[in-house]
Structure formats: C-alpha cells, structure tokens
Amino acid sequence: MTSDLRRQLILSAAKRCFARHGFAGTTTKSVAAAASISEGLLFKHFPSKSALYAEILSEECEADPALHRLLGLEPSTETLVTLIRGMVRHFTELSEAPDQEEAQRLRLMMTSHLDDGEFARLIYDKIGHLIGQMFTASLERAVAAGDAAPLGRDPMNLFWFAHHTVLMTALARLPSVPCLTYGAPAKLERQVCEFILRGIGLNETVIASHLDRELSPVWGQPATAESA
Numbered sequence: 001m002t003s004d005l006r007r008q009l010i011l012s013a014a015k016r017c018f019a020r021h022g023f024a025g026t027t028t029k030s031v032a033a034a035a036s037i038s039e040g041l042l043f044k045h046f047p048s049k050s051a052l053y054a055e056i057l058s059e060e061c062e063a064d065p066a067l068h069r070l071l072g073l074e075p076s077t078e079t080l081v082t083l084i085r086g087m088v089r090h091f092t093e094l095s096e097a098p099d100q101e102e103a104q105r106l107r108l109m110m111t112s113h114l115d116d117g118e119f120a121r122l123i124y125d126k127i128g129h130l131i132g133q134m135f136t137a138s139l140e141r142a143v144a145a146g147d148a149a150p151l152g153r154d155p156m157n158l159f160w161f162a163h164h165t166v167l168m169t170a171l172a173r174l175p176s177v178p179c180l181t182y183g184a185p186a187k188l189e190r191q192v193c194e195f196i197l198r199g200i201g202l203n204e205t206v207i208a209s210h211l212d213r214e215l216s217p218v219w220g221q222p223a224t225a226e227s228a
Helices: 003-025 028-034 039-045 049-062 065-071 077-096 100-114 118-144 155-172 185-199 204-211
Strands: none
Touching: 003 028, 003 039, 003 049, 003 100, 028 039, 028 049, 049 118, 065 077, 065 118, 077 100, 077 118, 077 155, 077 185, 077 204, 100 118, 100 155, 118 155, 155 185, 185 204
C-alpha cells in the first residue's frame, strides 16, 4: 500500500472515531485499531492526535465550496473586504447559533493556548497557508490602488490581528450565558468589520462603499431575497 493511500485510510478511520467519541474520547490507539494498523505506523504519518485532528479540519476546510470561490477571486480591495466580512460572519453565526461540533473545536482551540499549544499552532499554520496569501495579495492591491495605507512591515500580522479579533469575539459569546453581549447584536457584524478594516489600513470611503453592498452569508456571493 502506498504511503498516500495509507494516510487517507488513517484519516478516514480517524474521522469515524472523532465523530463517535469526540476529540477527548478518541485515542491514537483507537484510531490505529480502526485503521487496522499499529500505533507505531500511525505515528509515522501523524506525530500526535492533535496533528491528526488538525489535518481532518484542514481537509474539510479545503473542500468547502465557499472557500474555493473566495480563493478563485482576483486579489483586490473588494476581495479583501469579502474575506474579512466572511470571516466575521462565520464567527458571528457560530456564537449566535453554535453548532455543537464547531463550538467544541473553538473550545479545543482556546484550551490548547493554555496547554502545550500544539493544536493551536497546527491550526494557525493551516489557516495561514489557506487564506494568508490571498489576504496579503489583496492588501497589496488595496495599497497600490490608494484604498489603504501601508501599516507595518509584515502584512500577515494584520491578518492574525483580524483573526484573533473575531475568534475572541466569538469566544466571549459562546457560553449559554455570554461573557459579553456587545449590545445591539444586529449591528455587531458591521461594527466588527469596520473595526478590522480600519485596523488593516483601509480608508473610510472604501469601507463604507464596500460594506454597504449586501452580501449573502456565502463568501462574496450576491444576496438573494432569501439570504438578504
């Protein structure tokens, strides 16, 4: 059996185990048994349970049609705003009506920061590779077009500042009794978008122009009567 095929079989077995028992209830030993291999062989492909779970989440994200549409856009100011608005909307919807699996992943992410950080590092690496290039290329286009002012020497820092803002906003609203409500929930998405877009250097005219265009919950797709 080729290494790639073995890797896919391990991932398939792991998906079944995580779906049935969750992250905490799944062990590398149980995944190895489900894949009919030794635990030692599993570790040759994935050094830890966190690495295995992070790879599954990455594959799910890469298979998302909405992400494919986003990554297929030309880098531009509009694409940059679409990316930020999609990110904000994703975390806003997560905290307003949390899917149990998604909520557990968010809790796992935050717990990792207080533990050894392995899972968080893996996820940040996956996110950076998936979206970071589009963000930085679009920001460069925005600066070149006069729509944004250059800030700092590392544009990826701006991406992470944006990501951490929406991550912590969602975390504060995740418990059944939110830690913070932020007031006026109907206006929260707009306010967070404005805060981030200003923070990455876009000017007020550009922000207002792009945010006033109605977007559906799907990245950059024109709103329909049902989604507006």
